[in-house]
Amino acid sequence: xxxxxxxxxxxxxxxxxxxxxxxxxxxxxxxxxxxxxxxxxxxxxxxxxxxxxxxxxxxxxxxxxxxxxxxxxxxxxxxxxxxxxxxxxxxxxxxxxxxxxxxxxxxxxxxxxxxxxxxxxxxxxxxxxxxxxxxxxxxxxxxxxxxxxxxxxxxxxxxxxxxxxxxxxxxxxxxxxxxxxxxxxxxxxxxxxxxxxxxxxxxxxxxxx
Amino acid sequence: xxxxxxxxxxxxxxxxxxxxxxxxxxxxxxxxxxxxxxxxxxxxxxxxxxxxxxxxxxxxxxxxxxxxxxxxxxxxxxxxxxxxxxxxxxxxxxxxxxxxxxxxxxxxxxxxxxxxxxxxxxxxxxxxxxxxxxxxxxxxxxxxxxxxxxxxxxxxxxxxxxxxxxxxxxxxxxxxxxxxxxxxxxxxxxxxxxxxxxxxxxxxxxxxxxxxxxxxxxxxxxxxxxxxxxxxxxxxxxxxxxxxxxxxxxxxxxxxxxxxxxxxxxxxxxxxxxxxxxxxxx
Numbered sequence: 001x002x003x004x005x006x007x008x009x010x011x012x013x014x015x016x017x018x019x020x021x022x023x024x025x026x027x028x029x030x031x032x033x034x035x036x037x038x039x040x041x042x043x044x045x046x047x048x049x050x051x052x053x054x055x056x057x058x059x060x061x062x063x064x065x066x067x068x069x070x071x072x073x074x075x076x077x078x079x080x081x082x083x084x085x086x087x088x089x090x091x092x093x094x095x096x097x098x099x100x101x102x103x104x105x106x107x108x109x110x111x112x113x114x115x116x117x118x119x120x121x122x123x124x125x126x127x128x129x130x131x132x133x134x135x136x137x138x139x140x141x142x143x144x145x146x147x148x149x150x151x152x153x154x155x156x157x158x159x160x161x162x163x164x165x166x167x168x169x170x171x172x173x174x175x176x177x178x179x180x181x182x183x184x185x186x187x188x189x190x191x192x193x194x195x196x197x198x199x200x201x202x203x204x205x206x207x208x209x
Numbered sequence: 210x211x212x213x214x215x216x217x218x219x220x221x222x223x224x225x226x227x228x229x230x231x232x233x234x235x236x237x238x239x240x241x242x243x244x245x246x247x248x249x250x251x252x253x254x255x256x257x258x259x260x261x262x263x264x265x266x267x268x269x270x271x272x273x274x275x276x277x278x279x280x281x282x283x284x285x286x287x288x289x290x291x292x293x294x295x296x297x298x299x300x301x302x303x304x305x306x307x308x309x310x311x312x313x314x315x316x317x318x319x320x321x322x323x324x325x326x327x328x329x330x331x332x333x334x335x336x337x338x339x340x341x342x343x344x345x346x347x348x349x350x351x352x353x354x355x356x357x358x359x360x361x362x363x364x365x366x367x368x369x370x371x372x373x374x375x376x377x378x379x380x381x382x383x384x385x386x387x388x389x390x391x392x393x394x395x396x397x398x399x400x401x402x403x404x405x406x407x408x409x410x411x412x413x414x415x416x417x418x419x420x421x422x423x424x425x426x427x428x429x430x431x432x433x434x435x436x437x438x439x440x441x442x443x444x445x446x447x448x449x450x451x452x453x454x455x456x457x458x459x460x461x462x463x464x465x466x467x468x469x470x471x472x473x474x475x476x477x478x479x480x481x482x483x484x485x486x487x488x489x490x491x
Contacts, residue, residue: 011332014304018279048329118406120331120375123429124211124253124490146211146490148253148284150306150331150375169210192284192306194251194490 001209004030004039006066008056010081011047012191019191023201033065041208042069046081050106050153051096053081063099070101075182075208083178083185084155092153102180104157112172120152121169127176127188133164136179141203145196147176147188155187211488212423213430214475215408216247216437217256220289223273226260227438229386230354234260237438238448241276246445247437248281250475251491255281256309256378256408256432258336259289260353271303278304286378288336289353292320294327301332309378311336312351315358315365321372334376335369337362339395340383347381347395354382362395366403374405378432381411386435388414388469391422400426408432415471416481423487433478440472 003025005016013029020027020043027043028035036042044066046053057063070076078086085098090106098106109119124146129138142165149167154174157163165177167187178185184204190197218225218240225243226234237243244255255277259270270287278285287300288309297308314321314335324333338354339347339362347362369377379399381392391412400407410432413419422431442448473481479489 011301011328012306014278014302015282015306018304019282022282047332116404118404118427118429120406121210122331122376122406123213150284152331189284189306192282194248194282198282 001026001041001205002039003027003041003043004036005043005045006036006057006062006082007031008053008060008062010045010053010056012045012080012189015189015191016043016045016079019198019201023198023205025201025205033061033068036062036065036069039074041075041077041204042066044076044078044082044085046079046085047150048081050081050084050090050092050098051094054085054096054098057085067099070182073182075184075204076101077204078183078185079191080151080187080189083187084153086178086183086185087155087157090153101183102157102162102178102185103159104155104162104178106153106155108153109169109172110152113170117170120150122150123148124193125149125167125169125188127165127167129165130160130163132161133177136164137203137207138164138177138200141199142196147190147193147197149176149188151187155185211253211490212428213253213408214479214489215254215256215410215430215432216244216252216475217258217410217432217434218243219258219260219434220270220273221259221261225438227386227435230382232354237442238445240273242445242447243438243441244277244281246441247475248283251479252283252475253430253490254284254286257285257287257289257305258309259287261289271299274300274303274305286334288334288378294323297324297328301328307332307334307375309334309336311338315349315351315360318368318372321369321374325373330373331375333374334378335374336378336380337365338380338382340381341392347392350382363398363402366399370403370405376406376408376429377403378408379410380432384412385410387412388435388471390414390418393421393425396422396428397426400428410434414469416473416478419478420482420485420487423482433475435470436473437475437478439470440474443472444474
């Protein structure tokens, strides 16, 4: 079992690496497509701006490497910005295209929340499985747990069946985990969510090994 | 959304230290040992402040960050002496999730926008260190609380609102290390004029103060130091027969620094807050 973490200088590589290592996911920092091809699981991490992240992925040729591996059926796990990049497009700093593996959009909290509400949405918030999520790999892993979030934009998949878990920020509900076939996107940071977060990596390991 | 209980570790070299009004620092023991203890105690976040970097133009934190980030799976914010995009990159590469910057943002406000553009707002926290003058006005201090910029704290918050930032971390020098409670007037004023997440620190001496800090204003969390450190030095087995015991002995003997602080562990604090109707992660 080898896990490739895509290195495109978009933050949180180190913490994702150590969380994977902690649960025995054998992480490798991937600087090229070959490492992705050789791995059993690919993780796309990410912190930062949507458009520039996609540009860096394209400049390094990772976009094609990722698409090729997803088409082969390899599990792709997106975390935070990496999750958002799986969707069709984002409205962060103009309209920017994503991979479009899951049809949907990334939208700004500022446009849907009262102006007095603090943004970014940062801190520990409740993650509850949807009916689809209760039948997913996380059925015995997540039970209305608190996980650590940091983001100003949220994911909105077009089809509700692609939403595996949701979270509410000031009464506004958004998808905190999305999934479809071999794709899994996590909005919060499991690598920074204590024991409950590590359990997510354990479940990924047990499911795909 | 839960109010965050943030463990704040002021660090010199690789040692945790603590003072009063950010002065008279005492060594308490290896920072990474305390960090691990607070992680196990269910701290929601760790805040490392390198308390000498601003003064001596150096960054000595990388090793402590790396050592901590390997074993601790909660967010880690690091501040102290960060003054360039390269400094931020280095701290993030070492394993920090966010950075906290005070001095350089006040000296060069354009650096705030530059940092946000480069790393995204959510990675960039603005640390604000304030002290009241004779007229009662809170002004911003730099270089770990040494130098008064005479910049009005509320005015600075308004400028930060315009630039955008991931978080504001507020520390009151007047209250810091005293155990006399938070400067609630200032906290309320600032919380009302900003919609950026706000972490407040400086002054919590007992659990009632923490409850007051969380319930008394719209804050995102509180940062704790003395109250948890003085508990930890008694309860971390690895610290026995080390420098820490000596330090704790010194602190315990200095009544002026200690008699207002009722040490408590993070879990004790959280359990007490839960009894007061504040939801916490345990």
